[in-house]
Amino acid sequence: MATDVGGLIRVKGLTRVYGDRAVLDGLDLEIAPGEFVALLGQSGSGKSTLLRALAGVEGDAAGDGLVEVPAQVSMVFQDARLLPWQRVLDNVILGLDGAVERGRESLAEVGLAGRERAWPNELSGGEQQRVALARSLVREPRLLLADEPFGALDALTRLKMHGLLRRLYEEHRPAVLLVTHDVDEAVALADRVLVLDHGRIAAEQRLDDGRSTAEIRTELLRALGVTEGYSGKVSRKSC
Structure with missing residues (x-):
């Protein structure tokens, strides 16, 4: 069970089992208040399971371990998960009373001032993710969990969103745990990069x-079981 301990995020001996498979196996992790951490790992390594444990939305997973997180936690997913029957501003302040002005300010921060009355289907994929970021930040989280939030976007939009996320992080200073499959994204955004295996x-x-950056990138690729030859092309090591 997650426990509020102020700004520090601490995980000790975390185990999560689905059926007969231990997805997390005695995992230890600390994230300092205001630190930006990226988490890499191959599919099935337990990245999303760790995020769910930190968010307290684990479903039927069995296991043990200590999870200490701030009380104010927000999460951003790969898809924006906007309610199509709610306008943009209503999506941002969903569940918050008396937060209309805060919602407007949050939308302005992500470059969507004036789009408060738009419907989600009137927005591009990048704009929908901006709304999702506004929805997360309007709650003033001390921990922001991001599960591949830019994975479905085109390359140019991803780069723009990288700049936006880093700017918002600098302004609000939550602790951030970003799950990604993209080594370059992790290196561009985070203060510290972890590999889960x-x-x-x-x-x-x-x-x-x-x-x-090149040295760090090479070490991360090696930890992921990937080698980079002289051609610059990335190839996976044979098992």
Whole structure:
């Protein structure tokens, strides 16, 4: 069960089992208040399971371990998950009383001032994700969980969203845990990048240790079981 301990995020000995498979296996993790962490891992490594544990929405998973998170937690998904029968502003302030002005300000922060009365189907995919970000930030979270929020966007829109997320992070300073399959995205956005493998943190790279981005990228790819040859093409190691 998640426990509120202020701004620090702490996970100790976290195990989550589905059927006879341990998706998380004694995982330990700490995230400091205001720290931006990216989480990489192959499909099935337990990334989304960890996010659900931190969000307290685990369903029928069995397991054990300590999970300490702030009380104010928001989550952004790969799809915007907007209610099609609610206008944009109503989606942003859903469940919040007396928050119309805050909602307008949050939409302005993500570049959607003036679109408060639009319907979700009138927005592009990138704009819908902007609404999802506004909906998360209007709640003033101390922890923002992001589960591949840009995975469905085209390359140019992804780059724009990277800049937007980093700017919003600098302004609001929640702790962030971003799940992604994209090494370059992780390196571009995070202060620290983790690799999850077989239910445990298998590697960690800090972006402020004086090494070049290329060196860090190479180490992360190696931890993911990927080698980069002289041609620059990425190929997976044979098992």
